[in-house]
Amino acid sequence: MSNKQKKKLTPVQQQYHSFAKEREPRRPVLANCLRAFLVGGLICILGQGIFDFFRYVLDFSEKAAINPMVVTLIFLAIILTVYGVYDKMAQWAGAGTAVPITGFANAMAAAAIEHRTEGFVLGVGGKMFKLAGAVIVFGVFSAFIVALLKTTLAMLGVI
Amino acid sequence: MNQIISSSFVARTLAVPYLGLYGACSSAMESLAIGALLVDSQAANYVLCGAVSHNSTVEKQYRYPVEYGSQKPATAQYTVTGAGVSVLGSQAAGPRVTAATIGRVIDMGITDPYNMGSAMAPAAVDTITAHFRDLQISPADYDLIATGDLGRVGFDIATDLFKKHNIEMPEKIFTDCGLLIYSEDQPVFAGGSGCGCAATVTYGYILNKLKEGALKKVLIIATGALLSPLSYQQNETIPCIAHAVAIECCQ
Numbered sequence: 001m002s003n004k005q006k007k008k009l010t011p012v013q014q015q016y017h018s019f020a021k022e023r024e025p026r027r028p029v030l031a032n033c034l035r036a037f038l039v040g041g042l043i044c045i046l047g048q049g050i051f052d053f054f055r056y057v058l059d060f061s062e063k064a065a066i067n068p069m070v071v072t073l074i075f076l077a078i079i080l081t082v083y084g085v086y087d088k089m090a091q092w093a094g095a096g097t098a099v100p101i102t103g104f105a106n107a108m109a110a111a112a113i114e115h116r117t118e119g120f121v122l123g124v125g126g127k128m129f130k131l132a133g134a135v136i137v138f139g140v141f142s143a144f145i146v147a148l149l150k151t152t153l154a155m156l157g158v159i
Numbered sequence: 160m161n162q163i164i165s166s167s168f169v170a171r172t173l174a175v176p177y178l179g180l181y182g183a184c185s186s187a188m189e190s191l192a193i194g195a196l197l198v199d200s201q202a203a204n205y206v207l208c209g210a211v212s213h214n215s216t217v218e219k220q221y222r223y224p225v226e227y228g229s230q231k232p233a234t235a236q237y238t239v240t241g242a243g244v245s246v247l248g249s250q251a252a253g254p255r256v257t258a259a260t261i262g263r264v265i266d267m268g269i270t271d272p273y274n275m276g277s278a279m280a281p282a283a284v285d286t287i288t289a290h291f292r293d294l295q296i297s298p299a300d301y302d303l304i305a306t307g308d309l310g311r312v313g314f315d316i317a318t319d320l321f322k323k324h325n326i327e328m329p330e331k332i333f334t335d336c337g338l339l340i341y342s343e344d345q346p347v348f349a350g351g352s353g354c355g356c357a358a359t360v361t362y363g364y365i366l367n368k369l370k371e372g373a374l375k376k377v378l379i380i381a382t383g384a385l386l387s388p389l390s391y392q393q394n395e396t397i398p399c400i401a402h403a404v405a406i407e408c409c410q
Binding site (some may be wrong): 008010011013014016017019020024027032036081082084086087089090093094095097098103104107109110111113114115125130132153155 | 219222223225226227228229230231232234248266268269274277280281312315316319346349366370396
């Protein structure tokens, strides 16, 4: 808990905080990192395998092989989401399944399935980006900042 | 579900006078206490009290879409899918409600919705001590004292809080419905939670033990975290409550 939030608490509440904290199981940060590294890496290896398949077996150009590879990964992630496997994998893998493109596919598919009962327009259409929307907003924004920095540095002749 | 719509749907089918009560996971004992009061004051001959929860609807309402891959911490709890209902009457044989203590809202400043046990434990302890103070009895007067859905984390904290306040709570009789409902090998993190947790364990398990005569007098303390999905996103702390009801078997 941040210090700012802590200031709002009464001394009794703060005392209880440390009392409770001692009795809560800690997040296994190191184990989580290792699992995320393993699973995330495996997903990337799978992506590379699919890429090579399109590149060498189906004779795509290097640039053209990227898109069908991404689509295949997204398709697999959605199938796993639909059959209720992806969320169980994610409990074990954490960021390993969340960070690659499969995580993005899962976020959209899960929201779409969840809100299907509320109709196609307000349900599926409106709520599909409930979780994925944040990725797009901050992804585009940070891309803009990076591009701005790069352009400025290029104009100044630094890079 | 939102606006206790599941109960309203049931009431629609039953077409009898209906009071919709909401006390989060404390609803089971909240309704039993009020139902018993209505029967005792002869305002009603028969009262049907119950509580229900569903894992997927709770996930949708309070957390993420069910299939979304998020990693939950070990302090999280698994919402019970289930409903528990009892019929109260002034004449019938069987276990009876002998006392109830309505709890105060306790907020110890916990903000993490994945750590309800820590948030609710002080409320449970407050209500239990109030119950013993009011009735001038001790925990030894009961065969079983069960909290609603504190889970492993909250239950350990509650046990330590009793020690801290020098209240003798025999280990043998003190338990938690959230720990009773699932077996050790089920992947439910810290244990069960939800309105259905205290309701199913009380009405489906403990009440039968009372009927069999294996237990004579029990105290059920249903604990509720009265948060809204919006309130914790706005960094509000979680107000918690606990209601205790004593049930005795009378032959």
